[in-house]
Amino acid sequence: MREIVRTLLDGGKLSDELKVELKKPGEQVRVVVFYVGKDTDELSLNYKIKHLAPETISELLVYGVLMGEAHKMLQMEIEFCRGATGAFGEEKEDVMLLSARAQNKSLPTILCEEESVKGVHGASVGRIDEQAVQYLMSRGLTRMNARRMLVQAKLAQGLSKIENEKLQESVKKRLETVEYNYD
Amino acid sequence: MKRGLTKELVLELSQRKKDPQWMRNLRLRALEIYQELPLPSYGPDLSGLDIDNIATYVEPKTAMVESWEEVPAEIRNTFEKLGIPQAEREGLAGVGAQYDSELVYHNIKQQIAAAGVVYLPMEEAVKSQQMIKVNGKKQRIATVVRSHFMKLVPPADHKFAALHAAVWSGGSFVYVPEKVAVEIPLQSYFRFNAPAAGQFEHTLIIVEEDADLHFIEGCSAPRYNVANLHAGCVELYVGKNARLKYSTVESWSKNMYNLNTKRVTVAAGGRVEWVTGSFGSCVSMLYPMSILAGEGARAEYTGVTFAGEGQTLDTGLKIVHAAPKTCSFVDARSLAKDGGSCTYRSKVKILKGAKGAKSFADCKSLMLDNKSRSDTVPLVEVSEPSAEVGHEAAVGKIGEREVYYLMSRGLSEIQARALIVRGFTDDVSKELPVEYAMEMNNLITMEMEGNT
Structure with a gap:
């Protein structure tokens, strides 16, 4: 499957856009995005996948962490055009909010004008599980390291979705360099 | 006048x-x-x-x-x-x-x-x-x-x-x-x-x-x-x-x-x-709007929207969590047929300070043919890290296997599809008094069988 991976770890005022059109029957694409927002970062993400042909398959998976006063807006769109019979599209977002001043906006959209398709989307916004932190601390980790471990585990979910091993490895290395500061 | x-x-x-x-x-x-x-x-x-x-x-x-x-x-x-x-x-x-x-x-x-x-x-x-x-x-x-x-x-x-x-x-x-x-x-x-x-x-x-x-x-x-x-x-x-x-x-x-x-x-x-x-x-x-202004306030929304020929139904809801421990649940279903267009449009907003707020939405769209449209546009805005928010949506069509099974039991194809659709809207009809549930089911049957 064609894989497109984006790692948006540098912050700042960042805008990322991707449009994919699946025009050939049976065409498939997987888009995996990792982002980290901190301080006063502003992230504006816009990903659109358009199914134009039958039996096309798409996966759009977005994993992120927001700290400090970061603001993020994610618009994900799956569009099933007439004629895309038997198509399947999935969009999923998983966000972790680490600070009280961060702001998260998500707009997971599905547009559909073809009857025999299957589209699913899910978005979930959460925080670090305090009980898990306590458990890891009881095992000897500092609070800082326990939290870091849980944040990385969340992002690692996305890693496991990447089929290409070299790609997976390089993303993993990049994620490990991120500093997670908490408020 | x-x-x-x-x-x-x-x-x-x-x-x-x-x-x-x-x-x-x-x-x-x-x-x-x-x-x-x-x-x-x-x-x-x-x-x-x-x-x-x-x-x-x-x-x-x-x-x-x-x-x-x-x-x-x-x-x-x-x-x-x-x-x-x-x-x-x-x-x-x-x-x-x-x-x-x-x-x-x-x-x-x-x-x-x-x-x-x-x-x-x-x-x-x-x-x-x-x-x-x-x-x-x-x-x-x-x-x-x-x-x-x-x-x-x-x-x-x-x-x-x-x-x-x-x-x-x-x-x-x-x-x-x-x-x-x-x-x-x-x-x-x-x-x-x-x-x-x-x-x-x-x-x-x-x-x-x-x-x-x-x-x-x-x-x-x-x-x-x-x-x-x-x-x-x-x-x-x-x-x-x-x-x-x-x-x-x-x-x-x-x-x-x-x-x-x-x-x-x-x-x-x-x-x-x-x-x-x-x-x-x-x-x-x-877009009925709920403002959860006090601690522990709660909103539930169960809805069905059915867009038939010539109809453009843009419905949904807004929920604002403005206090701690508030929760909201959404079960929204929509159907589109005969060229109708159905849009589910919502905004769930969790304000900073709404500690422990929880919101969960489940939207399902059923496409009944190839001429209609069903769009889902749900906006989720969260500014409180201790909030838990989930949103799920699915769009699809009536399963052919289910239709075939009902037909094997003696129903016509139209009757089978109408029955499945009434099942799909069951979550709403069972919340209503019998008079209304019956009217609703009649409306659905009329839509499915093409009489108005």
């Missing part, structure tokens, strides 16, 4: 209703706001709506009556077809029926009145000197109305809120005192019956602390060639630990523009349950 929306028309309307000065001022100010505001920049095309050509008020043929028998035959027949007499007989508590913008029939059963429950036509409530206790203070109903009317939905909120405030007519005022549980659902039935008439009824409901009410709003209208507009407004106040269930089944005729505004504010520990079945209108823009 002159057509067209002018200051003179609003003044004439206000004088005819013998509005107090504050209401007259509100109407005039709202008219100005209406003229300034643009049409919404999203959603269905509203260009087919010609407000100036819509008479805002049509004289009813009768004055208000106390008992069903006194209602004129022609009007009674219309309501007979919609099943109101049965509902009355079966003990549903007071019925306010609207005929062309005026309440013609209003009846409060003694047991409800004895408990201190107030159910008045809105025009009467504006002037009523009866004393009730709201938020611990004894006040006249007229004073309560003045301090609540168009406060939850201010006229400047959007163009059709302003229009409503300028030309509102008819509707209900309901007050449930502290600790009173109204066992029978209160219902109000609307009916359009004149060409180019606008429906602008106002509903104001106050449910005091620890009280409990189920209010049903159901409407129906025949087919006409001229654009019909429904721009009503519903303002609901749910007190501490109180519960309000607000059910609506609407099957407005297919030339209607349904641009109703509904909003509720829920105090600490309170709960609002929205149950909605939207089947009618040619264009709908309906």
Whole structure:
């Protein structure tokens, strides 16, 4: 499957856009995005996948962490055009909010004008599980390291979705360099 | 009555209703706001709506009556077809029926009145000197109305809120005192019956602390060639630990523009349950909004929208979590067939400080053929890290295997599909009293089998 991976770890005022059109029957694409927002970062993400042909398959998976006063807006769109019979599209977002001043906006959209398709989307916004932190601390980790471990585990979910091993490895290395500061 | 929306028309309307000065001022100010505001920049095309050509008020043929028998035959027949007499007989508590913008029939059963429950036509409530206790203070109903009317939905909120405030007519005022549980659902039935008439009824409901009410709003209208507009407004106040269930089944005729505004504010520990079945209108823009203002407040929304031929139904909801430990659950289902277009449009907003808030939404869309559209546009805004928010949606079609199985059991293909669709909408129909559930199922069957 064609894989497109984006790692948006540098912050700042960042805008990322991707449009994919699946025009050939049976065409498939997987888009995996990792982002980290901190301080006063502003992230504006816009990903659109358009199914134009039958039996096309798409996966759009977005994993992120927001700290400090970061603001993020994610618009994900799956569009099933007439004629895309038997198509399947999935969009999923998983966000972790680490600070009280961060702001998260998500707009997971599905547009559909073809009857025999299957589209699913899910978005979930959460925080670090305090009980898990306590458990890891009881095992000897500092609070800082326990939290870091849980944040990385969340992002690692996305890693496991990447089929290409070299790609997976390089993303993993990049994620490990991120500093997670908490408020 | 002159057509067209002018200051003179609003003044004439206000004088005819013998509005107090504050209401007259509100109407005039709202008219100005209406003229300034643009049409919404999203959603269905509203260009087919010609407000100036819509008479805002049509004289009813009768004055208000106390008992069903006194209602004129022609009007009674219309309501007979919609099943109101049965509902009355079966003990549903007071019925306010609207005929062309005026309440013609209003009846409060003694047991409800004895408990201190107030159910008045809105025009009467504006002037009523009866004393009730709201938020611990004894006040006249007229004073309560003045301090609540168009406060939850201010006229400047959007163009059709302003229009409503300028030309509102008819509707209900309901007050449930502290600790009173109204066992029978209160219902109000609307009916359009004149060409180019606008429906602008106002509903104001106050449910005091620890009280409990189920209010049903159901409407129906025949087919006409001229654009019909429904721009009503519903303002609901749910007190501490109180519960309000607000059910609506609407099957407005297919030339209607349904641009109703509904909003509720829920105090600490309170709960609002929205149950909605939207089947009618040619264009709908309906987003009931829940403000969870007190700690532990809760909102539940169960809805089904069915867009058939020529219909563009843009429905959804808004929920604002403005306090800790608030929670919201959404189960929204939509169907589209015969070229209909259905959009689910929502906004769930969790404000900073709403610690431990939880929100979960599940939207399912069923495409019934290859000519229709179903779009899902859910916005989630979270500014509180301890909040947990989940949103799931799915779009698909009826499984062929399920259809085949039912056909093997003797149903025709149409019957099989209708049965599956009724199953899909079951979550809504089981929340409604039997009368409404049956009407809803009939509406679905009619849609599926192609009769109207």
